[in-house]
Amino acid sequence: MSTCPSCAQPIQQNAIECDACAVRIAYDAHGKPFAALPAIRPGSVLAIHDFGKVPLPGMTVRSKNWDDGDSIAATDQGILLTLLSGMRWFNQPYLRIRDSCVRACFDVYDNELRARVVVRKQSVDDASLWYELAVTPHDQHYRLARLFTAPEQSDNTNLSGPAAHQALLAKGTNVLELRAQGPTLEAWINGVKVCAVHDAALGIGGVAIGVGSFASGKKAQRALFRWLEVREVAP
Amino acid sequence: MSGRQLSCENCGGPLTYGSAFCAYCRRPLQWGRHVAIERGEQFFVKDFSRDPLPGGGTATQKRHDGALVSVEKENWERWGSFDPKLRNACVAVRGVAFDASADFGVYARMHAQGDAKAAYQLKIYPAFRSWRLRREAWIAKTTHVSSIVDWEFSPLIGGIGTINEVELRFFDSVFQVVVNGQNVTTVVDASFGFGLLGWVCGSHPGPSQVLLQFAGAWRAR
Numbered sequence: 001m002s003t004c005p006s007c008a009q010p011i012q013q014n015a016i017e018c019d020a021c022a023v024r025i026a027y028d029a030h031g032k033p034f035a036a037l038p039a040i041r042p043g044s045v046l047a048i049h050d051f052g053k054v055p056l057p058g059m060t061v062r063s064k065n066w067d068d069g070d071s072i073a074a075t076d077q078g079i080l081l082t083l084l085s086g087m088r089w090f091n092q093p094y095l096r097i098r099d100s101c102v103r104a105c106f107d108v109y110d111n112e113l114r115a116r117v118v119v120r121k122q123s124v125d126d127a128s129l130w131y132e133l134a135v136t137p138h139d140q141h142y143r144l145a146r147l148f149t150a151p152e153q154s155d156n157t158n159l160s161g162p163a164a165h166q167a168l169l170a171k172g173t174n175v176l177e178l179r180a181q182g183p184t185l186e187a188w189i190n191g192v193k194v195c196a197v198h199d200a201a202l203g204i205g206g207v208a209i210g211v212g213s214f215a216s217g218k219k220a221q222r223a224l225f226r227w228l229e230v231r232e233v234a235p
Numbered sequence: 236m237s238g239r240q241l242s243c244e245n246c247g248g249p250l251t252y253g254s255a256f257c258a259y260c261r262r263p264l265q266w267g268r269h270v271a272i273e274r275g276e277q278f279f280v281k282d283f284s285r286d287p288l289p290g291g292g293t294a295t296q297k298r299h300d301g302a303l304v305s306v307e308k309e310n311w312e313r314w315g316s317f318d319p320k321l322r323n324a325c326v327a328v329r330g331v332a333f334d335a336s337a338d339f340g341v342y343a344r345m346h347a348q349g350d351a352k353a354a355y356q357l358k359i360y361p362a363f364r365s366w367r368l369r370r371e372a373w374i375a376k377t378t379h380v381s382s383i384v385d386w387e388f389s390p391l392i393g394g395i396g397t398i399n400e401v402e403l404r405f406f407d408s409v410f411q412v413v414v415n416g417q418n419v420t421t422v423v424d425a426s427f428g429f430g431l432l433g434w435v436c437g438s439h440p441g442p443s444q445v446l447l448q449f450a451g452a453w454r455a456r
Contacts, residue, residue: 007320007429009319009320016247017247017249019321019454020319020320020321020322021320021321021322021429022249022322022323023249024248024249024259036259038248038258038259040258098251098253098408098425099251099254122426123381124353124370124371124372124379124380124381125372125379125380125381126379127351127372127374127379129348129353129372146348147348148348148349148351148353148372148374150351150372150374150377150379152374152375152377153350153351153374153375154351155348155349155350155351155374156348156349157347157348157349181251181258182249182250182251182254182258183322183428183429184258199429200322200428200429201344201346201348201353201427201428201429201430202426202427202428203408203425203426203427203428204408204424204425204426205426235255235256235261235263
């Protein structure tokens, strides 16, 4: 008996769909099953945030200094974020959505900063779950993952990566895109599809961008957020 | 409309409830107001007078009529899970609450993010003939919850000492709460989409005992 290429549970011989995770299955020339994932096409624009003109999602100002030393500063090109430690999230407050294509454009200036595009971020009390496409441009690595965070602990399950990909620029401006349609997720970097996976665990939630520092000793890490765009999926 | 119609009529591909088109063949879709999810082929049935109850540990005592689950502390839960992981299914447990503190029910779509878990939980509280559906996320011994439907009376639920069968039927984002074979409500929630099934027994103001007799899972159609 074969196993599902997505959830690794047993499937019937020549099955066209996994009974367990409902992924569509096709077979290669050697009869090996693979997940047949639908292409996700971006559709109409739902929201555009040009950070050269407007605040980051969930913020009311374009410049701010937090007590812990983190700050954002308005520039003509976008909003420059300086992070001393931990993470900063900017949640789009009005879009709880199942299927969407979320693109963010940014420059990362320092080596110990991870930038993220997030879909289906939902809260369960003060815990949160979400999908994210995260990148560390200096080593050209990306990761598509499902994450959980709560005050007491955080954890994750990698869906693709961490892995290096040449589509990600080590220096300069990168555009990250995370597309979600039903249980299919696609990660795109600078217009190149870097992976597609079937994961049905999370079905709906908000849109966000975020950055996290993994520098030791509170060394300032900087990123410039240029814009964020949310689209429907198109037929 | 039945759960069967959550597959595309044109290409047979799985559909997202409420989606404007089939993701595979791109055919436009229209949705009715009502979806009836029915039990199909069985994935498993377990008779706890004969079969072991997964999880529960030493708090479970096997009897001729089922597995007696004791929850020693107040506001506490014991639970166990069943393979396989499923996206669409009907899961039911049949049991008897022996005291005013006891509730019981099912878990659905229990999945992990590393050591953290998240799931839907449906429970009935026979002392008040009430039921509840919520999302849970937990890690170590801390559980976070958000309510979908908080404790609500249903005349379909029997009281203390009577047999109740509580069932959750789910297909994509459509959930149906079924108690003693009758539909209580339909809820649409897309939060979690895949994972294990499970049973749960809980306590409220004091320790509790529940006799679990049976659990089963069927294909949703």
